[in-house]
Amino acid sequence: MQQLRHFVAVAEARSISGAGTAxxxxxxxxxxAVHALEKELGAALFHRTGRGMTLTSAGHGLLxxxxxILRETRQAEAAARASRRRGRSSSRRRRGRA
Numbered sequence: 001m002q003q004l005r006h007f008v009a010v011a012e013a014r015s016i017s018g019a020g021t022a023x024x025x026x027x028x029x030x031x032x033a034v035h036a037l038e039k040e041l042g043a044a045l046f047h048r049t050g051r052g053m054t055l056t057s058a059g060h061g062l063l064x065x066x067x068x069i070l071r072e073t074r075q076a077e078a079a080a081r082a083s084r085r086r087g088r089s090s091s092r093r094r095r096g097r098a
Contacts, residue, residue: 001073004066006033007045011063015052 009019010030020027038045045059055063 001070003033003037003040004070006030007037007059008063008066008070010034010046010053011055011059014054018052 005023006019006025006029009023010016013019013022016027016030016034019025019030023030034045041058041062043058044056045062046053047056
């Protein structure tokens with residue numbers, strides 16, 4: 001999941017340094033995550049230029065699904081937190097009635 005977060009941040013910032021700043025993560029961590037993702041997928045995700053980074057066709061293909069995965073993960077985490085809160089409050093009510 002972290003690799004996808006870093007990939008999306010680089011795509012949006014168009015640079016490793018911008019992504020690092022946006023995520024408050026060292027540039028080396030961002031760079032390593034992007035390289036690991038590229039290796040795992042067997043495809044270059046960015047064109048690296050002196051002016052920053054732009055998405056390759058593989059990168060463009062991954063960006064939409066990566067954003068969806070991250071959004072759905074945030075929604076699932078929020079639902080789980082809400083469920084835990086409801087569970088704690090209903091268990092307190094049950095204990096209070098006993």
